[in-house]
Structure formats: C-alpha cells, structure tokens
Amino acid sequence: MNQAAAYLSLAAKLQQRILNGELPAGSKLPSERALCAQFEVSRVSARDALHALESQGLIYRLNRMGWFVAPPVFIYDPTRSSSIQEEAINQHRALTTELLSAGRETPPIQVSKALKQAPTQSAFVVTRRRAVDQRWVLLEVCYFRESAFPDLLCHDLAKSLTALVREQYGYRARELDVSISSTPLSQSQAQHLQVREGSPSLKLERQVKVAGEPIALEREFWLHDAIEMRVKGQGS
Structure with missing residues (x-):
C-alpha cells in the first residue's frame, strides 16, 4: 500500500x-x-x-x-445580547470560565479611540479564558470605561460580564458594533488556549454603546475550528 x-x-x-x-x-x-x-x-x-x-x-x-x-462546534451569534453562558445552556454545553487578570491599565491606542477617551486615560481591563466541554476555545479581553463602571473590580468577574453590565449597572438597551477577522494567535494567547503559537483564530471585536456613547470594547479570540458564527437578519 x-x-x-x-x-x-x-x-x-x-x-x-x-x-x-x-x-x-x-x-x-x-x-x-x-x-x-x-x-x-x-x-x-x-x-x-x-x-x-x-x-x-x-x-x-x-x-x-x-x-x-473534537466536540460539536459552538454556535454563536455575536450580535445577540444574550451571554455566552446563556448560549451554552441553550446548547446543553458545559462552559468553564477562568479569570486570568483584572485591573486598571492604559489601553492600546486603538482601544482608547474606540472608547473615545484620551490616550493616557486608563480603563478597567478584564482578561479571561473560556472552555466549552473542557476544551479552552476562547480568550477574551474586555476594556471598560471607568466612569461607566464604578467599582467594577469589586465584583466576581469570573461570572457573566453580560449579566453584570445588564443587571448591576443597568445597561439593558445597548448598541453593538461588531467586526470579525482572522488572525494568528500570539505566543501568550496560544499558551492560554494550549495550542501552538501562530494557530489561526477568529478575532471578534465588539464596541458596546449606550445612547450612542461607547462604554466598553470587547475582544474575543476563538479557535477557528471550535465555533460556527450565525447571524440572523431580515431581508429587505
């Protein structure tokens, strides 16, 4: 043969x-x-x-x-207001969240622009990784305007941030600007997801606005073979 x-x-x-x-x-x-x-x-x-x-x-x-x-791919609509935890429950999947770091930092210049704040102004930065059915598939870095989220670091940030934003801070009516691109994982990103440096990922960036003003910027790095993104829309 x-x-x-x-x-x-x-x-x-x-x-x-x-x-x-x-x-x-x-x-x-x-x-x-x-x-x-x-x-x-x-x-x-x-x-x-x-x-x-x-x-x-x-x-x-x-x-x-x-x-x-591999388990079945995780179905995800990045434009929905429901949390990943809620989506996992709906799909009967086991979701694990690990808080890697949380603190006050000066964000990258692109993030400062997205948040409409001065380049030297700090923001709350929360970094987590998430596993679906015991496989680490998502690394997320979330930037929050300090003025919009007082005492954010006092909360349990390993729980649903979507629920925290909605219920604790009262931001229920939110506008989402979403962009999706492909990008290789850096060494540190790959290490968190237990894959090789340079492994392909889907990068999702979500700007969160209230009454037209940005309050947060979320960056998600998904392993490309672990997710299927579906967006519902209406034809004209």
Whole structure:
C-alpha cells in the first residue's frame, strides 16, 4: 500500500470510530507511535491521517498533550445580547470560565479611540479564558470605561460580564458594533488556549454603546475550528 492510500485508509478507520461513538468527544487518540504499530503504517502516514481528520473538524491537538476527539462546534451569534453562558445552556454545553487578570491599565491606542477617551486615560481591563466541554476555545479581553463602571473590580468577574453590565449597572438597551477577522494567535494567547503559537483564530471585536456613547470594547479570540458564527437578519 502506497503512502497516500495508507493515510487515507487510516483516516477512514479513525473517522468511523469517531462517528460510531467508539471514540467519544473529548477522548484522547492513541499516539502516532501507537497508531503506527496498531495499523502497520509509517509515522508520516499516521501524521497525515491525523491532519486530515483535523481539517475536517473531527479532532484537535493540544500542545504537548496529543490529539483529542473534537466536540460539536459552538454556535454563536455575536450580535445577540444574550451571554455566552446563556448560549451554552441553550446548547446543553458545559462552559468553564477562568479569570486570568483584572485591573486598571492604559489601553492600546486603538482601544482608547474606540472608547473615545484620551490616550493616557486608563480603563478597567478584564482578561479571561473560556472552555466549552473542557476544551479552552476562547480568550477574551474586555476594556471598560471607568466612569461607566464604578467599582467594577469589586465584583466576581469570573461570572457573566453580560449579566453584570445588564443587571448591576443597568445597561439593558445597548448598541453593538461588531467586526470579525482572522488572525494568528500570539505566543501568550496560544499558551492560554494550549495550542501552538501562530494557530489561526477568529478575532471578534465588539464596541458596546449606550445612547450612542461607547462604554466598553470587547475582544474575543476563538479557535477557528471550535465555533460556527450565525447571524440572523431580515431581508429587505
């Protein structure tokens, strides 16, 4: 069997095991060496088969930990006012949030412009990572105008920020300006999500306004193979 046929055959066998539930979501695949021994293929064929399954969204790799069966993608509408926690509940997914840092900083110049404040003016900055079904898939950095969110750092910032903004601070009628682009993850970003530096991500930037004035800027970095963005609209 030539190399192309070998890796395609191995990919098909592993795919069947995933689809029939023999390898459930979140389970770890055998190492490349174990696959070579079990299926009598070369290391190159085993690696090609794994990359083929990764390209189909069936498996994912954690840096220095190996390959795992991917859960279903997370469906997300970035224009909705509901929180990610609420979306996870609706989709029967397990969401984990870890607060990485929270404090007062001078934000990057682009953020200051988006918040319509002086470049030297500080803002509250909250950085968190979030896992869906035990896989870290999202790194978020949120910038809040200090004048709009007094005593923000006194709250439990590992809980829903959307609910906090809506219920504690009373900002229920909010306008959202959303932009989406693709970008490679930096070393620190990749480390938080347990992937390699330069891994592709979907960057979502959301400017939050009340009565036309910006009160916050949210930046989200999603692993590109873990999310499907859907936006509902009405045709004219």
